[in-house]
Amino acid sequence: MNKVSQLPTRLTVVVCIGVLISAFVPSSGMLEVMTSIMTLVLIIILLREDFGREMKGWLMLALGTYAIGVIADLLDEVPELNDHWLIENSDDVFMHIGVFLMCLCFIKMLQQRQNLIANLNAQIKKSHRLEEELSKHAFQDDLTQLENRRALFRRFDAIAIQLQRGVLAYIDIDNFKKVNDRFGHKRGDELLIEVAAMLSSTSPEGSNIYRIGGDEFVVLLPTDNNEATHQWVEHLYQSTKMMRQSFDIDLSIGIVPYHAGNLSDPDSILAHADKEMYKTKSSKNPAIAQHLV
Ligand SMILES: Nc1nc2c(ncn2[C@@H]2O[C@H](COP(=O)(O)OP(=O)(O)OP(=O)(O)O)[C@@H](O)[C@H]2O)c(=O)[nH]1
CATH class of the missing domain: 3.30.70.270 (Reverse transcriptase/Diguanylate cyclase domain)
Incomplete structure (x- = not known):
């Protein structure tokens, strides 16, 4: 059976929407640094969750891509490097891809959780049916259908x-x-x-x-x-x-x-x-x- 995330859904939705908005709203200085750090922290929190191996891979990719974006952004602040075309153009691209990947992971996590809940409900119904059947067999005569x-x-x-x-x-x-x-x-x-x-x-x-x-x-x-x-x-x-x-x-x-x-x-x-x-x-x-x- 799949493992289910322990993160509170509402909190994760709010944080993800916040990160998504901040990633695409142009910001500078301290605010930009803060949102970058927040995003990294969120990805690390998500990585600590029990999503299963496949999801962990995607989150690692999100983390890696976003980290490259943050590094490029930091290098962009170095006067000797900020004119380099690669550094000049790559920070936003990597950061946006990282945020996108993280949001995809998050959607997948919710889907995983819903599937698991549906599976659990089906299992509970099945075990109730089995229980009824067992108790019927325990107290009923199979041939005449009278009680035993x-x-x-x-x-x-x-x-x-x-x-x-x-x-x-x-x-x-x-x-x-x-x-x-x-x-x-x-x-x-x-x-x-x-x-x-x-x-x-x-x-x-x-x-x-x-x-x-x-x-x-x-x-x-x-x-x-x-x-x-x-x-x-x-x-x-x-x-x-x-x-x-x-x-x-x-x-x-x-x-x-x-x-x-x-x-x-x-x-x-x-x-x-x-x-x-x-x-x-x-x-x-x-x-x-x-x-x-
Ligand atoms: N067809 C059928 N026979 C059964 C079932 N359960 C028990 N029997 C048979 O029912 C018989 C009951 O035994 P007895 O009560 O000694 O038979 P009886 O001929 O009625 O004997 P008396 O009561 O002394 O007249 C046995 O031959 C069992 O094999 C069943 O579910 N189906």
Whole structure:
């Protein structure tokens, strides 16, 4: 990346305009000496700046040319030399070229600074975009676009702080492995997306839906009202009836109320909901029921 000049822009503009005017306005005696010295000082200040090598070369050229003009001007004051045509005519020419070069360097420096600021702004925008993308990936499930397990735990913290209450539904698809085996992994993926969409469309307003594992989902319902929860479960079973029949799958749901008290230990509330879900699953499958006893 280019280096940027540290000189204050306004001050440099004022000094450069002053030098430019003084270089072309005829002056004599002390005033001329003063403006010459000021110009040299300005060039030296510019040389000390961090412009990069290319600009330094141009500034050196400006300094050299201007210095020749100043020397010629001084020699012009020596009586034995002031009649020499070269000295008589060269001082103003060199000084003017030097001042021109310096002004060009200055314009280039401003341009360099603006380019650098534009580059920096572009980099900042890019890093913001990357940051957003990263945080999206950190909290979102790529397949279903639902939020993921990490997002669920983040949500638990927020709920605990806001002292909210509601119901956590832990949903697992039964026999999902067979879908993959019979219809292929791609169709399995599509089915997961369909289940996610179904959960989103059937859940009441204010619910939060997460995919926390392969075929495992969590819905946070914003109310702990029993009747409302049962209605939602009924609605979900009705809406997924066709899908469940076509793929020979089922949904096992474990329901646990949540409140600030039990959210302080998110792992245990999830374990509790998982256990409830497993009870539902086992009630359909005698082999699991035996295992649970
Ligand atoms: N297509 C697809 N399959 C997945 C994905 N993630 C996990 N799986 C599969 O989902 C299955 C989940 O395992 P289980 O829960 O034991 O399978 P199951 O047949 O539903 O078992 P039960 O829940 O006991 O009925 C495994 O076979 C995983 O390979 C995914 O993103 N896409």
